[in-house]
Amino acid sequence: MTQSRNISSDGDVLLAVENLEISFGHAAVVKGVNLTVKQGEVLALVGESGSGKSMIGRSILGLLPEPGRVTQGHIRFGSEEITSPTSPEALRKLRGRSIGLIFQEPLSSLNPTMRIGEQMFEAMRLHTDLSESQIRERALDMLRQVRLDRPETLLNHYPHEFSGGMRQRIMIASVMMLQPKLLIADEPTTALDAVVQREVLDIMEELARANGTAVILISHDLAVVARYADRIAVMEQGVLVESGVTQKVLTRPQHPYTQRLLEAAQLGVPAPVAGREGEPLLKIENLSVDFTEKGWLGLVGGKVHHAVRDVSLTVAPGEFVGLVGKSGSGKSTIGRAVCGLTPSVGGRVTFDGRELGSLSSAEERKLRQRIRVVFQDPFSSLNPRMRIGRIIREGLRHDTSLSRAERQRAVEEMLEAVGLTREMANRFPHALSGGQRQRVAIARALIAKPDLIIADEPVSALDVTIQAQILSLLKRLQAEFGFACLFVSHDLHIVEQLCARLYVLHNGRLMESAATPDLFAAPRHPYTRLLLSASPRLQQSEDGVMLAETELPQDDSDVTDYYDATRPDDPYHLVEAKAGHIVAVRAREATSL
Amino acid sequence: MTFLFRLLGKPNGLIGAVMLVLVLFTAFLGAVWTPYDPLKSDLLNRFAEPGMAHPFGTDMFGRDVLSRLMRGAWVSVSIGLSTLILPVILGTLLGAAAGYFRGWFDRLLIMILDALMAFPGLLIALGLMAVIGANRFGVIMALSVAYLPAVTRVVRGSVLSISQNEFVEASTVMGNSRLYTLLIHILPNCLAPLIVLTTMMFGWVLLAESALSFLGLGVPPPEPSWGNILSEAKAHLMRYPLLGLLPGVCISIALLGVNLLGDALRDELDPKSGAAPSKETI
Numbered sequence: 124m125t126q127s128r129n130i131s132s133d134g135d136v137l138l139a140v141e142n143l144e145i146s147f148g149h150a151a152v153v154k155g156v157n158l159t160v161k162q163g164e165v166l167a168l169v170g171e172s173g174s175g176k177s178m179i180g181r182s183i184l185g186l187l188p189e190p191g192r193v194t195q196g197h198i199r200f201g202s203e204e205i206t207s208p209t210s211p212e213a214l215r216k217l218r219g220r221s222i223g224l225i226f227q228e229p230l231s232s233l234n235p236t237m238r239i240g241e242q243m244f245e246a247m248r249l250h251t252d253l254s255e256s257q258i259r260e261r262a263l264d265m266l267r268q269v270r271l272d273r274p275e276t277l278l279n280h281y282p283h284e285f286s287g288g289m290r291q292r293i294m295i296a297s298v299m300m301l302q303p304k305l306l307i308a309d310e311p312t313t314a315l316d317a318v319v320q321r322e323v324l325d326i327m328e329e330l331a332r333a334n335g336t337a338v339i340l341i342s343h344d345l346a347v348v349a350r351y352a353d354r355i356a357v358m359e360q361g362v363l364v365e366s367g368v369t370q371k372v373l374t375r376p377q378h379p380y381t382q383r384l385l386e387a388a389q390l391g392v393p394a395p396v397a398g399r400e401g402e403p404l405l406k407i408e409n410l411s412v413d414f415t416e417k418g419w420l421g422l423v424g425g426k427v428h429h430a431v432r433d434v435s436l437t438v439a440p441g442e443f444v445g446l447v448g449k450s451g452s453g454k455s456t457i458g459r460a461v462c463g464l465t466p467s468v469g470g471r472v473t474f475d476g477r478e479l480g481s482l483s484s485a486e487e488r489k490l491r492q493r494i495r496v497v498f499q500d501p502f503s504s505l506n507p508r509m510r511i512g513r514i515i516r517e518g519l520r521h522d523t524s525l526s527r528a529e530r531q532r533a534v535e536e537m538l539e540a541v542g543l544t545r546e547m548a549n550r551f552p553h554a555l556s557g558g559q560r561q562r563v564a565i566a567r568a569l570i571a572k573p574d575l576i577i578a579d580e581p582v583s584a585l586d587v588t589i590q591a592q593i594l595s596l597l598k599r600l601q602a603e604f605g606f607a608c609l610f611v612s613h614d615l616h617i618v619e620q621l622c623a624r625l626y627v628l629h630n631g632r633l634m635e636s637a638a639t640p641d642l643f644a645a646p647r648h649p650y651t652r653l654l655l656s657a658s659p660r661l662q663q664s665e666d667g668v669m670l671a672e673t674e675l676p677q678d679d680s681d682v683t684d685y686y687d688a689t690r691p692d693d694p695y696h697l698v699e700a701k702a703g704h705i706v707a708v709r710a711r712e713a714t715s716l
Numbered sequence: 717m718t719f720l721f722r723l724l725g726k727p728n729g730l731i732g733a734v735m736l737v738l739v740l741f742t743a744f745l746g747a748v749w750t751p752y753d754p755l756k757s758d759l760l761n762r763f764a765e766p767g768m769a770h771p772f773g774t775d776m777f778g779r780d781v782l783s784r785l786m787r788g789a790w791v792s793v794s795i796g797l798s799t800l801i802l803p804v805i806l807g808t809l810l811g812a813a814a815g816y817f818r819g820w821f822d823r824l825l826i827m828i829l830d831a832l833m834a835f836p837g838l839l840i841a842l843g844l845m846a847v848i849g850a851n852r853f854g855v856i857m858a859l860s861v862a863y864l865p866a867v868t869r870v871v872r873g874s875v876l877s878i879s880q881n882e883f884v885e886a887s888t889v890m891g892n893s894r895l896y897t898l899l900i901h902i903l904p905n906c907l908a909p910l911i912v913l914t915t916m917m918f919g920w921v922l923l924a925e926s927a928l929s930f931l932g933l934g935v936p937p938p939e940p941s942w943g944n945i946l947s948e949a950k951a952h953l954m955r956y957p958l959l960g961l962l963p964g965v966c967i968s969i970a971l972l973g974v975n976l977l978g979d980a981l982r983d984e985l986d987p988k989s990g991a992a993p994s995k996e997t998i
Contacts, residue, residue: 496885506883
């Protein structure tokens with residue numbers, strides 16, 4: 124962001140893609156794409172899954188998966204023709220040396236059996252004549268530049284010993300070490316959570332700008348890449364529908380598809396679902412969940428990992444409550460514990476005034492009928508061997524009062540309520556798209572008219588335009604059926620759309636909770652602030668859509684000693700900073716707030 | 717139907733199916749009709765050349781080779797099919813219980829199966845036959861036990877991986893019992909690898925039965941099986957190679973057919989081809 128962006132408009136063209144067509148057998152997945160990348164600029168290539176954006180990136184390096192072929196058009200790098208089937212030798216020299224590539228999953232692009240150092244040296248030996256000690260120096264320097272601590276020791280470790288974010292930084296270091304002229308980053312941070320994503324992309328941009336490397340940043344997330352890109356190119360179903368300077372694309376999108384993408388990225392005006400007054404429907408008190416690692420031969424208990432520690436929360440009837448945190452924060456585990464999928468080691472869960480776990484098994488089963496789940500992954504949450512109608516009808520299996528015909532009618536009504544057609548009852552899940560499958564999962568959950576839905580990242584596996592559809596569907600259905608929802612998500616802006624109150628988790632502990640507007644306007648805990656600043660979003664302003672930098676109020680963390688969940692042994696209290704706004708503070712400072 | 721078309725549309729699927737149908741047809745025909753009585757010897761007509769009367773000639777006792785091969789096909793195939801029953805049923809039960817309920821039962825079972833699998837299947841079968849006795853029932857029981865671990869492990873593995881799917885958890889949250897979830901949601905999704913394994917196993921059992929008979933531990937003569945026809949021919953192999961060659965060719969055709977069909981089935985049913993759920997398909 125802070126780097127200068129004065130790339131002259133007629134700057135030297137580094138890469139030119141002309142009228143490119145890529146086909147798999149007879150099906151063209153990329154059609155007539157024209158694209159130029161100038162030296163040192165960052166071009167974002169945006170589109171949803173299946174739009175062909177990754178295929179363009181791969182074709183530049185001649186790495187199309189079988190049976191993909193460039194069937195038409197040219198790719199030129201500088202003055203050299205590098206269209207893949209014609210000049211394999213020229214391409215081989217360019218790879219690594221002049222064009223670097225970063226994939227989405229760093230675990231599979233780093234060789235698991237080779238130490239980090241060896242992998243970094245390998246490319247240098249191949250492409251340069253530096254001596255071993257020079258190469259080593261250079262590798263250490265690069266690791267420092269991607270802000271990894273103690274690089275000397277890192278070189279001797281294996282990829283699996285690092286977190287996803289660190290692996291991706293190592294990947295960036297080893298690719299940028301050769302100072303390529305062009306870097307192709309294919310969804311480099313999609314597998315990472317928001318905070319780490321921001322770090323990694325910042326580092327990548329900084330290094331690229333410092334070295335004058337041009338970047339093609341391929342992503343499905345317009346809001347994320349808008350921060351870094353000089354220009355944006357939008358793909359839809361193999362066609363380049365729009366390209367232009369970032370600001371112009373954001374403020375004056377020409378193509379309807381770009382407009383749709385922008386709308387989806389902004390998610391409209393927040394309209395959280397507030398609950399009704401009175402006794403909470405769900406009350407969790409001091410919940411703790413442990414995971415025990417398998418010990419010797421699986422017979423002896425191994426290391427105990429505290430997934431959730433002393434978390435309390437409430438959900439009012441009809442209220443949408445958000446549970447946010449990055450991966451590993453324990454947010455999903457809480458949802459699973461409420462459903463009875465994961466046993467808790469401490470605390471109480473009360474549903475509709477009755478404590479779960481204290482009832483007879485028949486009564487408990489009956490009570491649990493009123494809690495249903497919508498899972499994250501619509502591809503694994505539907506049994507592939509069952510037809511849609513049967514999948515949804517199964518939600519009514521324990522309602523013995525209904526006749527066969529009534530069930531059938533309920534299924535058909537539910538299908539229509541979630542925006543599908545009655546005919547889909549006879550299809551199998553594989554014939555449906557991801558969004559349609561998630562609608563089926565929602566229908567299955569809602570058909571029993573539950574009082575509480577646990578939604579575990581229900582839209583994070585979907586494309587942004589589909590996300591928006593599913594979220595507005597959830598809102599509409601809430602108005603119709605009146606259920607409450609515990610909404611688990613890593614995406615703050617999604618929960619902002621839906622939830623009246625938010626709970627922020629870190630390392631299994633509650634960091635902060637407040638009404639959604641309060642939390643966004645005045646976040647207190649440093650961790651919440653970090654989460655907020657890491658989530659980019661687009662905002663409607665007077666001259667069109669802008670990239671909004673989240674304006675954070677004055678940081679008071681040097682005044683108040685907030686609890687740091689990365690040091691879990693510190694004692695801490697939850698303190699009510701103001702009515703309904705709770706924040707974790709280190710124990711000895713508890714009184715000073 | 718479309719599945720059958722896809723399967724037979726591949727060269728290996730089609731060739732395998734044709735070979736297997738030929739073997740099965742011969743076997744079932746051999747059970748009810750053979751040109752001559754396969755057990756009746758004619759000592760005046762030993763080692764007859766192939767001709768009009770005896771298409772494949774006669775053996776050292778003057779018995780018609782074609783008739784013996786046909787009846788032998790029935791004996792071998794019927795033993796092969798009967799041997800599949802026990803491992804498939806018991807293996808599925810054990811594997812499903814171990815994979816889904818886990819716990820001490822799973823650990824104990826895996827330890828026993830690992831120990832069993834440390835020995836070659838044929839060796840286990842040989843040992844068991846020494847106890848049960850060298851007859852048709854003995855062969856079936858011995859081979860059943862020898863192949864039980866393979867089925868159990870495959871089913872357990874599939875149950876473990878299918879259980880990771882969210883639709884299994886969704887079933888739990890809906891209040892379905894564990895048994896219902898296992899029977900309705902998990903086992904139907906484990907059928908594909910089980911079908912492939914069963915097909916392949918049929919081939920292994922045919923080969924193992926031949927091997928046992930060849931060693932004189934299988935079906936006792938004079939009743940013919942492909943293995944003991946081969947065994948009897950070995951004394952005369954130098955002068956009458958056809959006697960050994962013919963049962964060998966029969967075994968080879970059956971095995972090749974089964975393997976080709978099994979490969980085609982695997983390609984068609986493999987999780988990665990999209991017919992069954994797997995993380996890779998996403």
